[in-house]
Amino acid sequence: MDRFSWSNGLLEINETLVIQQRGVRLYDGDDKAKLNVGAALLSTHRLIWRDANNHDCCMAMPLSQIIFFEEQAAGIGKSAKIVIHLHPSPANKEPGPYQNSKYSFIKLSFKEHGQIEFYRRLSEEMTQKRWENTAVSQPIPTGTGPQAGRTRAVGIVGIERKIEEKRKETDKNISEAFEDLSKLMVKAKEMVELSRSIANKIKDKQGDITEDETIRFKSYLLSMGIANPVTRETHGSGTHYHMQLAKQLGGMLQAPLEERGGMMALTEVYCLVNRARGLELLSPEDLLNACKMFESLKLPLRLRVFDSGVMVVQLQSHSEEEMIASALDNVTEKGSLTAEEFAKLLGLSVLLSKERLLLAEKMGHLCRDDSVEGLRFYPNCF
Amino acid sequence: MFFRTLTAVNTASTAMSFEWPWQYNFPPFFTLQPNVDTRQKQLAAWCSLVLSYCRHHKLYTVDVMEAQESPVFNNKKIERKLSVEAIQVVFEELRKKGNLEWLDKNKSRCLVMWRRPEEWGKLIYQWVSKNGMNNTVFTLYELSNGDDTDGEEFHGLEDWMLQRSLQALQAEGKAEIITMDDGKGVKFF
Numbered sequence: 001m002d003r004f005s006w007s008n009g010l011l012e013i014n015e016t017l018v019i020q021q022r023g024v025r026l027y028d029g030d031d032k033a034k035l036n037v038g039a040a041l042l043s044t045h046r047l048i049w050r051d052a053n054n055h056d057c058c059m060a061m062p063l064s065q066i067i068f069f070e071e072q073a074a075g076i077g078k079s080a081k082i083v084i085h086l087h088p089s090p091a092n093k094e095p096g097p098y099q100n101s102k103y104s105f106i107k108l109s110f111k112e113h114g115q116i117e118f119y120r121r122l123s124e125e126m127t128q129k130r131w132e133n134t135a136v137s138q139p140i141p142t143g144t145g146p147q148a149g150r151t152r153a154v155g156i157v158g159i160e161r162k163i164e165e166k167r168k169e170t171d172k173n174i175s176e177a178f179e180d181l182s183k184l185m186v187k188a189k190e191m192v193e194l195s196r197s198i199a200n201k202i203k204d205k206q207g208d209i210t211e212d213e214t215i216r217f218k219s220y221l222l223s224m225g226i227a228n229p230v231t232r233e234t235h236g237s238g239t240h241y242h243m244q245l246a247k248q249l250g251g252m253l254q255a256p257l258e259e260r261g262g263m264m265a266l267t268e269v270y271c272l273v274n275r276a277r278g279l280e281l282l283s284p285e286d287l288l289n290a291c292k293m294f295e296s297l298k299l300p301l302r303l304r305v306f307d308s309g310v311m312v313v314q315l316q317s318h319s320e321e322e323m324i325a326s327a328l329d330n331v332t333e334k335g336s337l338t339a340e341e342f343a344k345l346l347g348l349s350v351l352l353s354k355e356r357l358l359l360a361e362k363m364g365h366l367c368r369d370d371s372v373e374g375l376r377f378y379p380n381c382f
Numbered sequence: 383m384f385f386r387t388l389t390a391v392n393t394a395s396t397a398m399s400f401e402w403p404w405q406y407n408f409p410p411f412f413t414l415q416p417n418v419d420t421r422q423k424q425l426a427a428w429c430s431l432v433l434s435y436c437r438h439h440k441l442y443t444v445d446v447m448e449a450q451e452s453p454v455f456n457n458k459k460i461e462r463k464l465s466v467e468a469i470q471v472v473f474e475e476l477r478k479k480g481n482l483e484w485l486d487k488n489k490s491r492c493l494v495m496w497r498r499p500e501e502w503g504k505l506i507y508q509w510v511s512k513n514g515m516n517n518t519v520f521t522l523y524e525l526s527n528g529d530d531t532d533g534e535e536f537h538g539l540e541d542w543m544l545q546r547s548l549q550a551l552q553a554e555g556k557a558e559i560i561t562m563d564d565g566k567g568v569k570f571f
Contacts (some may be wrong), residue, residue, distance in 0.1 A: 336409070361420075362417060364417055367413075367415050367420050367424075368410055369413050369462070370413040371409065371412070371413070376410075378408070378409065378410045380417075381404075381405075382405070382415070382423035
């Protein structure tokens with residue numbers, strides 16, 4: 001009987017119930033166990049017994065514990081029994097109802113019959129040994145049962161142990177998963193180096209490829225690499241980090257901003273920056289916080305929020321009057337423009353070109369025609 | 383009494399064709415401008431257009447729903463139409479200037495006074511003085527439809543408008559409205 005451990009009676013994930021029989025009394029060897037009549041449950045992994053009245057009183061033993069078993073026929077005033085011979089209990093066994101026993105076998109006494117089917121199923125499981133394919137972790141001891149006072153403390157320890165085990169496992173999985181990433185990071189650094197050297201080579205041999213191709217290739221390379229991205233690891237968190245980040249952004253955004261006419265939507269900046277940073281990705285929040293520092297750091301950039309809530313990064317030198325004047329010029333030249341047409345004309349995003357038109361409208365240089373054909377802007381002739 | 387509506391003049395029966403302002407062919411004219419300064423100029427242009435149009439066609443009563451279909455607010459050539467909301471804004475602007483009065487609470491019909499009653503009164507009084515007919519009594523019908531006033535601007539003036547102009551004159555002490563057996567009369571001083 002000492003092979004049994006307290007159990008919560010729940011099946012493990014891979015475990016399936018094979019058969020269940022009510023009215024079973026347990027015998028510790030030849031002696032009646034100090035337990036009531038209960039239900040014997042056979043699962044693919046364990047033999048479980050549960051008290052018929054008190055379901056918290058539940059115990060189990062792994063099927064691997066069983067050496068062999070035999071039938072004992074019923075007699076006058078005697079129920080049919082199954083005798084199960086067991087291995088000695090392992091040293092690390094969870095506590096059970098019996099601390100030790102002089103017998104190395106138990107008996108299941110079937111008061112309500114069913115022993116034939118139970119015996120058949122048990123032999124099936126013992127030959128198939130399904131528990132070997134999917135191991136069941138140690139049963140979680142419950143804090144109840146006849147020896148509740150003692151087992152409760154043990155139970156918590158058991159739970160803690162289990163949590164610890166889980167944590168270790170997760171830890172291991174995570175570090176395994178990130179092993180690949182750190183390898184990739186090393187490669188990424190190499191890639192940046194490579195792109196640099198290629199860029200230099202192109203500079204040397206400019207004649208060999210056409211100007212257009214050179215420029216395009218260079219722009220690919222440029223958008224690829226920031227050699228030492230400012231990270232939280234190198235610069236800590238908080239204001240200092242954002243300041244350093246802002247400085248780095250200032251450096252890398254200058255060229256793309258000039259190319260795009262001095263203004264970029266914050267979303268566009270976000271994509272560009274993260275592409276350049278490779279794996280040291282920035283969160284939108286960090287980017288925004290860094291951008292907010294442009295002006296206080298006296299960088300030639302500035303974060304601007306339009307009335308519509310659209311945020312852009314623009315060059316400090318990029319003057320609003322000029323922008324409005326150019327919008328007005330363009331509209332006057334074409335007679336009228338929609339945001340889409342204007343975007344095509346300037347090579348800007350529709351969102352930004354619309355903001356420009358709206359700005360010019362706000363300043364009273366343009367007026368709108370909102371019809372079924374869409375929103376068009378006209379020079380303000382009023 | 384004749385009663386015309388905006389749509390009735392669609393047929394362009396009037397001899398002299400109405401001259402549209404340049405804004406009429408400018409599409410943004412038909413969108414209420416969000417810019418405050420621009421909108422003010424736009425509304426001023428609308429007010430003057432509505433008044434001159436009504437004056438040209440001698441319109442006194444306007445129905446908002448009908449108005450939207452009338453050529454004033456619906457330029458078929460450039461396929462632009464002023465929305466009902468915008469029309470309300472224009473009319474409200476006219477009301478503030480004293481050129482319009484709502485006839486009902488729902489603001490669906492209104493009186494358009496392209497001349498305010500005081501201005502009408504002044505015109506009538508000028509005509510009376512010019513013809514030396516001070517201290518003479520006129521019936522209202524004589525004033526608006528009589529042979530003597532034929533050719534005058536206030537000829538054909540709607541009765542309610544005539545009465546309001548005379549009331550304005552009375553307030554100034556230049557005339558007195560007299561109730562007679564078969565209607566109303568007026569004596570100018």
